[in-house]
Amino acid sequence: MFIALFAAVSFPGLRLAGPTDGDLVDRFQHGDGRAFDEIVRRYQDKVYTLCRRWLDDVQGAEETAQDVFIALYRSLPGFRGEAQLSTWVFKVTLNHCKNHRLYRSRRGYRRHETIGGPPEDDGPERQIADEGSGTDAKVHRSEAESLVTHALAQLDEEHRQILLLRDVEDLPYEEIGDILDLPRGTVKSRIHRARAELAAILARKIGREDL
DSSP, X not given: OHHHHHHHHHOTTOOOOOOOHHHHHHHHHTTOHHHHXXXXXXXXXXXXXXXHXXXXXXHHHHHHXXXXXXXXXXHGGGOOOSSOHHHHHHHHHHHHHHHHHHHHHHTTTTTTOOTTOOOOOSSOOOOXXXXXXXXXXXXXXXHHHXXXXXXXXXXXHHHHHHHIIIIISOOOXXXXXXXXXXXXXXXXXXXXXXXXXXXXXXXXHHHHHHO
């Protein structure tokens, strides 16, 4: 303990790293349940954000995120590390989002939605941090976030998932390629087309609201 404290004080740039994803997987596979708790803490915000943007529904996102971690818990003992844990987590999350969306469509979810757009969700939005007291930055950011979320929901599945992985989760092209089983060049071109489509949707939406 003394050596660790000395290193941190003597070399300010040095930070003691926590366990890697691989360490946590190994510990869990050897019976340490607390390792899975750490995996949940490490990925819960990312998983929820991906579900929230994909489904455009607070309750559905919460339920799907819970299902994701249940699935991870059950299948983690068989995880062999052929890919990064993060890659595997995002693959599982995307599959659950697709399944949930398919289930909703079969049940006629929002079938009677008005032309003005989807109804507001019952639960509170996760807010982006306020930039300071006395400003309305929080309100504007929340409105912008909602606008983008609804626009993402109008993209086709192919474009939505790649934008979420790149522009929301900020994953590198290589990892996106691993998750979607695509070459790097295809990832880049698909992101370009998806951004153009999203921009067109947002332009139409903002134009209508400004009338």
